[in-house]
Amino acid sequence: xxxxxxxxxxxxxxxxxxxxxxxxxxxxxxxxxxxxxxxxxxxxxxxxxxxxxxxxxxxxxxxxxxxxxxxxxxxxxxxxxxxxxxxxxxxxxxxxxxxxxxxxxxxxxxxxxxxxxxxxxxxxxxxxxxxxxxxxxxxxxxxxxxxxxxxxxxxxxxxxxxxxxxxxxxxxxxxxxxxxxxxxxxxxxxxxxxxxxxxxxxxxxxxxxxxxxxxxxxxxxxxxxxxxxxxxxxxxxxxxxxxxxxxxxxxxxxxxxxxxxxxxxxxxxxxxxxxxx
Amino acid sequence: xxxxxxxxxxxxxxxxxxxxxxxxxxxxxxxxxxxxxxxxxxxxxxxxxxxxxxxxxxxxxxxxxxxxxxxxxxxxxxxxxxxxxxxxxxxxxxxxxxxxxxxxxxxxxxxxxxxxxxxxxxxxxxxxxxxxxxxxxxxxxxxxxxxxxxxxxxxxxxxxxxxxxxxxxxxxxx
Numbered sequence: 001x002x003x004x005x006x007x008x009x010x011x012x013x014x015x016x017x018x019x020x021x022x023x024x025x026x027x028x029x030x031x032x033x034x035x036x037x038x039x040x041x042x043x044x045x046x047x048x049x050x051x052x053x054x055x056x057x058x059x060x061x062x063x064x065x066x067x068x069x070x071x072x073x074x075x076x077x078x079x080x081x082x083x084x085x086x087x088x089x090x091x092x093x094x095x096x097x098x099x100x101x102x103x104x105x106x107x108x109x110x111x112x113x114x115x116x117x118x119x120x121x122x123x124x125x126x127x128x129x130x131x132x133x134x135x136x137x138x139x140x141x142x143x144x145x146x147x148x149x150x151x152x153x154x155x156x157x158x159x160x161x162x163x164x165x166x167x168x169x170x171x172x173x174x175x176x177x178x179x180x181x182x183x184x185x186x187x188x189x190x191x192x193x194x195x196x197x198x199x200x201x202x203x204x205x206x207x208x209x210x211x212x213x214x215x216x217x218x219x220x221x222x223x224x225x226x227x228x229x230x231x232x233x234x235x236x237x238x239x240x241x242x243x244x245x246x247x248x249x250x251x252x253x254x255x256x257x258x259x260x261x262x263x264x265x266x267x268x269x270x271x272x273x274x275x276x277x
Numbered sequence: 278x279x280x281x282x283x284x285x286x287x288x289x290x291x292x293x294x295x296x297x298x299x300x301x302x303x304x305x306x307x308x309x310x311x312x313x314x315x316x317x318x319x320x321x322x323x324x325x326x327x328x329x330x331x332x333x334x335x336x337x338x339x340x341x342x343x344x345x346x347x348x349x350x351x352x353x354x355x356x357x358x359x360x361x362x363x364x365x366x367x368x369x370x371x372x373x374x375x376x377x378x379x380x381x382x383x384x385x386x387x388x389x390x391x392x393x394x395x396x397x398x399x400x401x402x403x404x405x406x407x408x409x410x411x412x413x414x415x416x417x418x419x420x421x422x423x424x425x426x427x428x429x430x431x432x433x434x435x436x437x438x439x440x441x442x443x444x445x446x447x448x449x450x451x
Contacts, residue, residue, distance in 0.1 A: 013332030017365040020340040024361055027347075027354030028414060035355075035417040042418075 071108035075257050078142075079106040082220045082259075104220050105260040107131060109139075112156065116189040116251045121161040123147060127258055128155040138219045138259040144248030145169065145225055146256050148218055157258075163189055163250060170216040171225055174209040176201050182210070182225065186243075189251050191229065194242040201240070204231045210244050220259060282327055282385070285451040290342065293319045298349030301439075315432040318439050319346055319356075320407045323364050324400055327451070329382045332368060339364030352415070359411035363403055370402050385451050388444040400440050401433075408432050 008015070029039040082104050113124040127133045129152050139146040139159050147167075151158040162169060162184060169182040171194060180197040194210060208228040214221025224247050231242040261267075297319040304316055323339050343360030347353050371386065374395060381390070388396040412425045412432070 013336060013365065013368075016333045016336045017361060020336060020361045021358055021365075024340070024343070024354045024358035025414075028352075028358060028417070029354075031353040032355065035414070038417045 068108075071255055075106040075108045078257060079104055082106075082222075103261065103263050105132075105262060106257045107133070107260070109157075109256055109258050111253045111256060114161075114250070114253055116161070116163055117187075119165050119187070121163040123159040123161055123253070123256075125149075125157050125159060125256065125258065126155065128153050128157050130154055132260070133157050133258055134260055136218060136264070137261070139256050140219070140223055140259055141248050141253065141256050143224065144246060145212060145219055145223055146248070146250060146253065149258065161250060162192065169219065169225070170213045171210050172213040173197065173201070173204065173228070174211050176204070176208075179213050179215060180239075180242075182244075190246055190249060192226065192244055192246060194228075194244055195239060197240045197242060199233055199238050199240065204228060204240060204242065206230065218261070220261075282451050285449070286322070286326065289325065290322055290338075293322050294342065294345050294349075297346055302349060313428045313431040314435060315428065316435050316439055317404075317408060317411065317432055318436060318443075320360065320363055320404060321400065321440055321443065323360065323367060324403055325385050325387060325449070325451075326367075327383070327385045328371070328380050335367060336361055336364045355414050356411065358414050359407050362410045363407040366406055367403065370399060370406075374399050374402075385449075387449055387451070389448050389450050393444070396444060397437075397441065401437060404436055404440065405429070405433055408436070 028035050030036065107127060109125040109127040111123055112126050113122075115121045115123075123139070123146065125139070133149060133152050135149055135152055137149040139149060145162055147159040147161040147164070149157050150160045160167070162182070164184060167182065167184050170179060171182045172179045173194075176197075178197050178201040180194045182192050182194055184192050186193070197204070206228055210225045210228065212219040212221060212223045212225060226244040226246040229243045229245045231240050233239075234241055297317070301316045301318055304314075319342060322342055323335065326335055326338065339360040340357060343357030346356040346360075350356060371380070376391065376395065380386075384390045386396070386399060391399075408429045409425070412428045416425050
């Protein structure tokens with residue numbers, strides 16, 4: 001109690017000041033015409049201002065869901081394009097009359113974790129078994145390929161990045177239609193190497209497009225991977241040594257698509273026959 | 278001693294309220310050609326309260342003072358808010374102008390006790406604060422800032438003349 005009294009004596013002036021000033025201002029805006037008009041006019045301006053601001057803020061937050069729905073829609077279109085077997089990197093897209101069977105299913109996903117500086121790089125995405133993600137699904141973006149799903153949990157999945165020492169992606173040169181495999185050995189997140197392109201394939205020029213070949217059951221055929229940076233033939237070797245520039249900068253990834261191959265089981269079954277023999 | 282202080286201040290309160298409400302208000306109003314002219318003298322009641330007066334009491338008395346002046350001016354709250362604010366900053370101004378020897382808590386801050394130089398600085402500062410606050414509340418919008426500043430300047434000069442005359446004429450100890 002004594003403390004309370006002490007407190008009042010110390011800050012009593014301030015309390016009383018605020019109280020009486022409050023009363024005075026109440027009287028000013030209540031009983032004076034001009035001040036009342038100005039006060040309520042300002043008040044309405046102020047509330048209008050805050051309303052606008054809160055509207056802008058809520059709009060900003062709704063953008064997140066908006067973007068999410070757009071990504072979903074986008075994945076549907078992309079799925080359709082891949083199924084239609086159209087090279088959608090070309091400007092002119094032709095649509096066939098006979099609707100093809102659907103081979104690939106696309107789902108958009110958000111990148112939660114990403115590494116690029118190790119020998120073996122991995123990503124974690126925010127989709128899992130609950131979303132129907134399966135092991136060995138491919139992960140791609142609009143501009144290129146990202147990796148392969150290797151582990152799936154309830155809500156997340158682990159992706160082996162193409163920036164991994166053990167990556168082997170069957171790829172092809174668009175102009176030559178020659179197949180090789182894509183490996184990563186320079187530890188440069190923007191470059192990969194294309195191996196096993198036979199020596200007789202000529203010419204290979206800087207800027208040639210490299211696509212996925214579809215020989216593997218992982219990636220859909222015809223996805224752009226990158227462009228040829230340089231190529232030469234090492235002495236005593238039967239194949240080109242080709243470095244390519246990746247189309248997609250994996251270090252800046254935010255959203256990706258997970259591709260589920262619906263025909264994968266069938267394809268693997270057939271491959272099994274080869275292995276059994 | 279104690280009683281005489283209270284009597285002097287009570288007397289001053291009544292005289293200042295009547296002077297402001299009945300005389301000075303009309304001088305300002307009659308000056309039709311020069312609308313910025315105002316004489317605001319009543320705050321010297323707040324200036325001259327004894328140094329030992331508790332802060333809350335100063336603020337409370339200023340509230341009552343402003344309320345009554347507002348009754349004469351028919352502007353509820355305008356003078357009140359200015360008076361309350363002046364009373365609130367009075368200790369700050371006193372602190373700022375504290376002489377090297379300090380204050381005698383039993384005295385009132387008058388010319389006789391602390392010198393004319395000190396009193397002019399002290400009253401000028403408080404009067405400026407009071408007038409600026411008063412005209413701000415009267416206009417009630419930063420749009421009129423030029424108008425507020427002109428009014429404050431003119432009223433400050435006019436009021437200071439009266440404030441100094443008051444001290445010379447009566448030279449009060451309390």
